[in-house]
Amino acid sequence: MKIKTLVSAIALTGATLVAVPSWAADTIKVGVLHSLSGTMAISESALKDTVLMLIKEQNAKGGLLGKQIEPVVVDPASNWPLFAEKARELISKDKVDVIFGSWTSVSRKSVLPVLQELNGLMFYPVQFEGEESSKNIFYTGAAPNQQAIPAVNYLMNDLGVKRFVLAGTDYVYPRTTNKILEAYLQSKGVPAKDIMVNYTPFGQSDWQSIVSQIKKFGSQGIKTAVVSTINGDANVPFYKELANQGISSEDIPVVAFSVGEQELSGLDTKPLVGHLAAWNYFESVDTPENEKFIKAWKTFKKDPKAVTNDPMEATYIGFNMWVDAVKKAGTTDVDAVEKAMIGQKFPNLTGGMAVMNKNHYLSKPVLIGEIQDDGQFETVWETDSTVPGDSWSDYLPSSKNVIADWTSPINCGHYNTVTKKCSGEN
Amino acid sequence: MRHFIALCCCLFGLLSSQAYSAESSTSTSPSANQPPAELAPLMLELTKAKYSKLLPVLKKIEANSDESMLPLFRTMMNGNLYFIKTNKQLVQLIEDANQKTYQGIFSQQLVADLSKRDVSKIKVNNHLRSYLRNAIARIQLTSSSAEVRKNAVRELLSSLDEETVTTLERLYSSETNQTVKTEMGLALAINTARQASLPNSTRIAAIERLSGSLENTARNVLTQLTNQDNPAIKAAAEHALKKITQRVERFGFLNQLFFGLSLGSVLLLASIGLAITFGVMGVINMAHGEMIMLGAYTTYVVQLMMPNYIDYSIWVAIPAAFLVSGIVGVLIERLVIRHLHGRPLETLLATFGISLILQQLVRTIFSPLNRQVSTPSWMSGSWEINPVFSLTLNRLYILAFSLLVFFALVMVLKKTSLGLNVRAVSQNRNMAKAMGVKTNWIDAMTFGLGSGIAGIAGVALSQLTNVGPNLGQDYIINSFMVVVFGGVGNLLGTLVAAFSLGIATKFLEPMTGAVLSTILVLVFIILFIQKRPKGLFPQKGRAAE
Numbered sequence: 001m002k003i004k005t006l007v008s009a010i011a012l013t014g015a016t017l018v019a020v021p022s023w024a025a026d027t028i029k030v031g032v033l034h035s036l037s038g039t040m041a042i043s044e045s046a047l048k049d050t051v052l053m054l055i056k057e058q059n060a061k062g063g064l065l066g067k068q069i070e071p072v073v074v075d076p077a078s079n080w081p082l083f084a085e086k087a088r089e090l091i092s093k094d095k096v097d098v099i100f101g102s103w104t105s106v107s108r109k110s111v112l113p114v115l116q117e118l119n120g121l122m123f124y125p126v127q128f129e130g131e132e133s134s135k136n137i138f139y140t141g142a143a144p145n146q147q148a149i150p151a152v153n154y155l156m157n158d159l160g161v162k163r164f165v166l167a168g169t170d171y172v173y174p175r176t177t178n179k180i181l182e183a184y185l186q187s188k189g190v191p192a193k194d195i196m197v198n199y200t201p202f203g204q205s206d207w208q209s210i211v212s213q214i215k216k217f218g219s220q221g222i223k224t225a226v227v228s229t230i231n232g233d234a235n236v237p238f239y240k241e242l243a244n245q246g247i248s249s250e251d252i253p254v255v256a257f258s259v260g261e262q263e264l265s266g267l268d269t270k271p272l273v274g275h276l277a278a279w280n281y282f283e284s285v286d287t288p289e290n291e292k293f294i295k296a297w298k299t300f301k302k303d304p305k306a307v308t309n310d311p312m313e314a315t316y317i318g319f320n321m322w323v324d325a326v327k328k329a330g331t332t333d334v335d336a337v338e339k340a341m342i343g344q345k346f347p348n349l350t351g352g353m354a355v356m357n358k359n360h361y362l363s364k365p366v367l368i369g370e371i372q373d374d375g376q377f378e379t380v381w382e383t384d385s386t387v388p389g390d391s392w393s394d395y396l397p398s399s400k401n402v403i404a405d406w407t408s409p410i411n412c413g414h415y416n417t418v419t420k421k422c423s424g425e426n
Numbered sequence: 427m428r429h430f431i432a433l434c435c436c437l438f439g440l441l442s443s444q445a446y447s448a449e450s451s452t453s454t455s456p457s458a459n460q461p462p463a464e465l466a467p468l469m470l471e472l473t474k475a476k477y478s479k480l481l482p483v484l485k486k487i488e489a490n491s492d493e494s495m496l497p498l499f500r501t502m503m504n505g506n507l508y509f510i511k512t513n514k515q516l517v518q519l520i521e522d523a524n525q526k527t528y529q530g531i532f533s534q535q536l537v538a539d540l541s542k543r544d545v546s547k548i549k550v551n552n553h554l555r556s557y558l559r560n561a562i563a564r565i566q567l568t569s570s571s572a573e574v575r576k577n578a579v580r581e582l583l584s585s586l587d588e589e590t591v592t593t594l595e596r597l598y599s600s601e602t603n604q605t606v607k608t609e610m611g612l613a614l615a616i617n618t619a620r621q622a623s624l625p626n627s628t629r630i631a632a633i634e635r636l637s638g639s640l641e642n643t644a645r646n647v648l649t650q651l652t653n654q655d656n657p658a659i660k661a662a663a664e665h666a667l668k669k670i671t672q673r674v675e676r677f678g679f680l681n682q683l684f685f686g687l688s689l690g691s692v693l694l695l696a697s698i699g700l701a702i703t704f705g706v707m708g709v710i711n712m713a714h715g716e717m718i719m720l721g722a723y724t725t726y727v728v729q730l731m732m733p734n735y736i737d738y739s740i741w742v743a744i745p746a747a748f749l750v751s752g753i754v755g756v757l758i759e760r761l762v763i764r765h766l767h768g769r770p771l772e773t774l775l776a777t778f779g780i781s782l783i784l785q786q787l788v789r790t791i792f793s794p795l796n797r798q799v800s801t802p803s804w805m806s807g808s809w810e811i812n813p814v815f816s817l818t819l820n821r822l823y824i825l826a827f828s829l830l831v832f833f834a835l836v837m838v839l840k841k842t843s844l845g846l847n848v849r850a851v852s853q854n855r856n857m858a859k860a861m862g863v864k865t866n867w868i869d870a871m872t873f874g875l876g877s878g879i880a881g882i883a884g885v886a887l888s889q890l891t892n893v894g895p896n897l898g899q900d901y902i903i904n905s906f907m908v909v910v911f912g913g914v915g916n917l918l919g920t921l922v923a924a925f926s927l928g929i930a931t932k933f934l935e936p937m938t939g940a941v942l943s944t945i946l947v948l949v950f951i952i953l954f955i956q957k958r959p960k961g962l963f964p965q966k967g968r969a970a971e
Contacts, residue, residue, distance in 0.1 A: 041794055159552075170941050200940040203900055205891035206692070208685040208821070209935045216678075221646030233796055233892045244808055244818040250556040268798055273505060274552050370551050373505055380551050 027070040028063075028332055030055060031090035033101025033111070033122075038078025042232075043311075044103045046262060047125060048073060050312045051100045053300040054319045064326055072096055076107070083107040084114050091120040097332035098123065098322055100315060105129060105172050112137065112426060121334045123322065125314035127257060127279075129176035133391040133404030133413035134426045136334070138341060138360050140318040141311060142280050143389040144180045148227070150366040151255045151278035152181060154381050155225045156188065159253065163194040163224040165214050170199040174229035177257070181227060183395040194222070204234045207241040215245055218252040226254040235259055239272045249274030255368070261307040264375040272371045280364040281313035281350055282377040290349040307375070317354050317362065320346045342407060352386055359404035359413075361389025465490065469516060472548060473509040480554055488561045496565060498531055503558040507531070508545040517545060560585055567593060572603040579609040583616065583643040591617050612639055616647050619663075622656075630662045637666035640677075640813045645670055677815040682932055688821040690928025691828035692890065694921060696901040697908035698832060699880035701920040703755075705909055706852045707872055709763055710774045713781040714905060715898025717877040720754060721747035721884020722893045723788060726797045737802040740885065747881035754784075755877025759870045781902075785895045796894035805889060824886045831882060832921055838875070839917070848872050852915070911951050913961030923962055927951075 032051050034044035055069045063069055072094045076083040083102060090096045091114070099115075099122040102108045108124055115122055115136040122137050130143040155161040166181055168174025178197055185195055196217050198210060218224035230238055235256065242254070255276040261283050264272070283294060293316065298306050325340035326332050344356045348365060355363040363386040369377030392399035392414070401418045405411070412422035471483045487495060498516065501507045506519040508528060517528040517537055528540045550558070563581035566574050582590055594610055601607045618624060618632035633651070636644045648670070651663035696718060703711045724747040729739045758780060766773045805823055810816040839845035850858040851868045859865050887897065908927060912919030927947060934943035958964070 037794075198939065201944065203896070204940060205900065206689055208688060208818075209682065209932050210940060212681060212685070213936055219642045219646075221643070221650065233894065236796070237891050241818075244806070244820070246808060246810070246816065248555075250552050250559065253552060268800060274555060372549075378549055378551070 027068050028065065028326075029070050029072055029094060029096040031087075031094065031096035031099040031101065032071055032073045033076060033083065033086055033090065033099050034103065035078040036073075036075040040078040040103055043262060044078075046309070047100075047103070047311055047315055049301065050297075050315045051319065053296065054316065056300070057296070058319075058323060064323055065330070065332070076101075080104070080106045080110045084110045087111045087114045087120065087122075088118065091115075091118045097121070097326075097334075098337070100125070100319065102126075103311075108132075108137070116426075119334050121337060123315070123318035125311045125318055127310065129173045129180075130389070130391055130393055131176060131396075131399060132426055133359050133361075133406075135338065135360075135406055135413065138318060138321075138356065139389065139391075140314040140321075140362050142364065142366075143361055143391065144177050144393060145390040146280065146364055146366055146387050147257055147278050148177050148181055149184055150383060150387065151257070151276070151368060152184065152227065154278075154368050155227075155253070155255060158381060159225065160223050161225040161253075162190070162222045163196075163218065163220070164190065165196045165198065165217060165224065165226040165252075166229075167198045167200070167210070167214070167226055168229035169204075169231040169234060170201055171231070174199065174231070177229055178227075180393045180395050183393075183397075187395060200230070200234065202231065202234065204230075205237045207238050211238070211241045211245050211247070214252065215247055218247075224252050226252060228254050228256040229258060230256070231258050232263075235263065239275065243271035249276075249370075259371075260309040260311075261375065261377070262309045264371065265305070265307045269371060269373055269375050273373050275371050276368055276380075277371065277377060278366065278368050279310040279377075280366060281308075281310040281348070282367055282369050282379060283308045284369070284372075284376045284378060285350040285367070287349065287351050289347060289351075293349055313349050314362075316349065317346050321354075321356055338406070348386075355386070355388075357388050358407050359389070359391040360406060361391055363388040470514055472516070473514050473546075480548075481557060484554070484557060484561065488564070491565070493565055493569070494532075496562060497534075499558050499562050499565075501531060502548060502550060503555055503562070505547075505550055507548045507550075509548060510537070510540065511544055511546055516548075519545075564590065564593065567597055572606050575601075575603070575606045576609050579606065579613055580641075583613055583641055586613060586617050586643075611635065612641065612644065616644055619647055619651065626656070626658050629659055633659070633662045633666050637669050638673075640670065640673060642813060645674070674814050677812070681815055682936075683929065684817055684821075686929030686932035687925060688825055688928070689932055690925035691821075691825040692887065693904055693908050693928055694832060694924035695824070695828045695883035695886050696880075697905040697920055697924060698828075698835060698917070699876040699878070699883065700905045701909050701912070701917055702835075702876035702879070703873055704906070705915045705917070705920070706848060707869065707876075708770075708852075708914075709873070710770055710777065711763075711873075711876075712774060712778040712902065713758065713784060713898075714877075714880055715900070715902035716781045716784040717751040717755060717880035717898070718884040718887060718901055719788065719893075719895070719898040720751045720784070721881030722799070722888040722897055723792065723797070723884075724750045724881065725885045725888040726792075726799050726893055729800060736800050737804060740802055740805075743885045744882055747885045748878040749881075751881025751884070752874040752878030755880075756870050756874040758877075759873035763873065764866070764869065781898065785898070788895045792895075794895060796892045799888040799893050801889055820889050824889065827886055831879065832917070835879065836917055844868075844871060848875075907948070907951055910955065911961055913963035913965065915965045916961070916963040919961055919963035 030051070032048050034048040035041050036045050036048060052071055055071050058064060059068050072090060074086045074090060076086045087099060090099055099120060101122060102111055102124055103126050105128050108128070111122065112134055114120070116134065120136055123140055124137055125140050127142040127147050128139070152164070164185060166178045168178055182195060182197065186192065198213070200210065214226060235258070239254070253274070253276055255278055257278060259277050260279060294308055297308055298304055321341060321344040322337070324346065325337050325344055329336040329340040331337070341356050342358055345353045348354050350365060350367065352365050357363060365386050366383045367379050368381040369379045372378050391404040392402040394400055401416050403415050403417055404413045405415060406413070410422070414423045414425040415421070416423065465487060468483060468487050472480070475483050497518070498507070501518045508517050508519055509515060510517060515537070516531040517540070518531050520527050520529060526542070527536060528545060529536045560582060563578040566578035569575050569578065579594070591614070594613055598607065598610045598614060601610060612635070615632040615635040619629055619636060621629070633648065636648060645667070648663045648667045651659055652667060654660055699717065700711065700714045703709050703714065725739070725743040728743040728746055729736060732739055732742065758777070762776050762780065763773060766776060801820060805820045808816045808818045809822065839848060847858070847863050847868045848871070850861070850863055851865050855865055884897075887901070891897065908923045909920055911927065912921070912923030931943050931947055934946055938946060955961075
């Protein structure tokens with residue numbers, strides 16, 4: 001017993017001795033977990049830079065709780081299991097107080113058990129399929145009811161669309177989103193024969209027969225639109241083929257959930273003009289906050305052509321809310337910050353206030369824009385007020401009665417309001 | 427071969443006639459220099475109104491205008507309409523390769539010294555765009571060119587409102603051109619068939635008039651009529667629809683066939699180089715896809731160097747890509763593969779390594795982002811044969827090009843001394859050596875030829891898909907599939923295999939979806955190889971070992 005105490009005492013002294021000379025003890029560490037190589041690097045590296053810019057700005061303002069913020073950047077290389085390993089490394093080895101990271105749903109699902117085991121904290125900034133709520137994650141991207149459902153409403157009410165093509169890449173986000181949309185459309189009285197669902201593999205480049213099918217489906221005299229969850233660069237040949245087969249945005253508009261300013265930059269946008277996208281943020285929105293943010297970003301990147309996009313705004317809101325929550329809690333302790341986060345308010349770049357809800361989702365405005373020939377979006381419709389993110393979709397039978405609420409007395413990410421039970425699921 | 431040349435000639439003839447027609451349709455702009463004075467306040471309103479308020483303004487402009495408003499509407503539809511902030515003059519943005527200039531919309535004169543900050547854009551959305559398209563068509567109904575009038579009528583088919591119908595009725599009697607008159611008659615028949623208040627006999631006559639038409643609107647009107655209670659109308663509509671459906675299905679089949687041939691041509695281009703390096707030389711070259719990628723990047727670089735001559739860039743890019751990929755191929759052969767002769771496993775690993783190195787090299791030089799390769803204007807758009815059957819031009823050219831490359835390669839192998847040596851070395855290396863063939867040199871040349879052709883494939887693929895570091899990876903599996911399926915060492919087999927796989931995939935796709943059709947084709951090939959390990963056309967005789 002004595003020996004053990006002695007050993008631990010020595011170990012403790014050793015640790016202090018090592019720690020004291022380094023300045024690390026006086027900083028707050030922020031982990032950045034975004035792919036900097038591999039297929040996702042195109043999208044994710046911009047978010048890494050966003051976090052670095054925000055940290056730099058915060059440090060210039062005097063840091064946080066009197067300390068400087070120190071970023072710890074790791075590269076999970078678009079490799080999903082590596083996300084879990086790197087998250088473990090960040091929390092256990094680097095002792096970061098918070099992680100900003102991940103893009104694809106697969107990578108988030110891979111990090112989640114690690115966060116829960118080590119009680120870490122992560123901010124996830126990308127639009128996704130919902131159907132998840134963890135105590136250790138704050139979701140600042142859009143849930144389906146903040147992107148897909150308003151977009152479909154716009155198509156039905158403003159454009160008079162009665163037939164829908166749900167086209168997506170074959171993986172979890174499009175499949176779940178389309179399932180929700182199908183249920184939603186049917187609840188609105190759209191018959192099953194007026195919904196066409198189509199999945200294609202990643203990187204699909206030969207769209208001839210699919211576009212011709214869409215053309216056939218859309219030329220029955222009833223207004224048709226395509227709701228696209230097609231991911232990544234497969235979009236370019238898709239839009240090109242639409243133009244080649246003579247389908248314009250006036251005949252069959254395409255509303256996309258994965259095409260943003262970043263994806264459009266450096267592209268020939270002529271064939272895309274007039275097609276739509278639904279997001280919570282567009283670079284083109286004219287507010288003083290947004291102007292300031294864009295200017296800061298261009299200066300930070302030293303590139304006058306650098307563009308901003310929706311996940312960057314989500315990162316911006318998430319980071320600032322975390323800073324405010326830490327100030328409110330007076331500590332970076334995960335449990336205290338988690339409590340302080342709920343109810344946090346921060347101004348959106350597009351105007352209005354984003355609010356962090358009890359289910360760890362944000363309330364945000366929804367915008368729909370038409371693609372312009374300069375690669376920017378022109379807002380054609382927006383919600384009157386902010387829309388709270390719905391963690392468990394009301395339109396899926398399996399999650400209809402389920403809510404998430406991380407305040408007492410419920411304190412649960414998967415609470416069934418009928419049986420009054422918490423399943424313990426995330 | 428002769429047929430093929432004839433086909434090429436046809437294609438070029440078609441191309442030039444298309445270019446001509448495009449020109450003639452834009453040259454109808456009038457010479458009016460100033461907008462009519464009574465429209466001036468409306469023009470001013472145009473610069474002030476918001477989206478939702480623009481439509482009434484445009485309607486007013488259309489109501490008191492003639493052909494002189496065409497440039498305004500056209501410019502606005504294309505999103506190039508701006509106004510000068512200080513004096514509210516409307517100007518048109520003209521974008522050249524490297525500079526933007528503005529010219530007065532009515533005066534057609536250049537307004538000097540305008541920068542981006544001096545002007546503001548008049549924005550359009552889909553609503554306005556479709557209105558403008560129809561407005562232009564309505565104005566063009568009285569155009570002096572019969573071709574323009576015909577297209578205007580066709581444009582208006584899907585949006586026949588009362589006003590348009592009255593205009594059409596008025597113009598129908600005075601129309602002199604027979605084709606335009608037929609189109610107008612069709613439009614009026616569509617309208618008549620829909621009017622429930624008219625007597626049955628008139629409507630049935632109109633329905634009969636529609637029965638041969640492939641126009642979408644005609645078909646939709648008939649479909650709606652089959653759901654009606656009036657039995658006589660219903661029967662007539664059903665009869666007419668049956669005739670149309672048969673024709674549409676026939677053209678639908680042709681369309682599928684073309685899609686299949688087009689995919690086949692892409693597969694052929696991608697695998698034909700491999701058919702030489704893998705098929706003839708027996709080298710498993712995992713870096714073949716990267717040779718394609720290098721060709722595509724060469725196209726990009728060529729376009730960067732001649733931004734004002736995009737239309738001709740392809741002709742420069744083809745030989746350039748052949749040289750770049752060919753030289754890289756020769757280097758790979760000389761530096762790596764030569765030393766691994768007769769060790770297929772090591773060759774596979776080494777070439778796989780080379781493929782990774784080349785990908786990373788491209789990432790470092792050009793960034794991991796995809797590069798934009800423009801399509802020359804003569805390759806974009808489609809050749810519309812009738813309303814339900816059109817061929818996209820870029821794919822049509824690539825189909826012809828792939829066959830051209832194929833036959834050129836066959837000629838090289840059959841008719842030149844290099845080809846003779848290549849065949850000698852591939853059939854019996856030692857004997858060829860004994861006869862004085864420089865096998866080392868032939869190996870390098872063969873590999874260079876195969877790689878160079880992969881480079882040419884890259885030029886064609888840059889027109890269809892994204893040019894990025896992963897371009898090659900997407901095609902390497904398909905290439906091997908085609909070569910193995912066709913029979914290793916047999917160029918004709920590659921041709922047949924590429925087109926049959928292409929057609930099979932495209933006929934499966936509508937039934938099973940894109941994901942499953944790929945799987946089904948792969949399963950089929952696995953089963954086929956089990957049964958016939960040497961592919962469709964196995965090599966026979968002593969050369970087959």
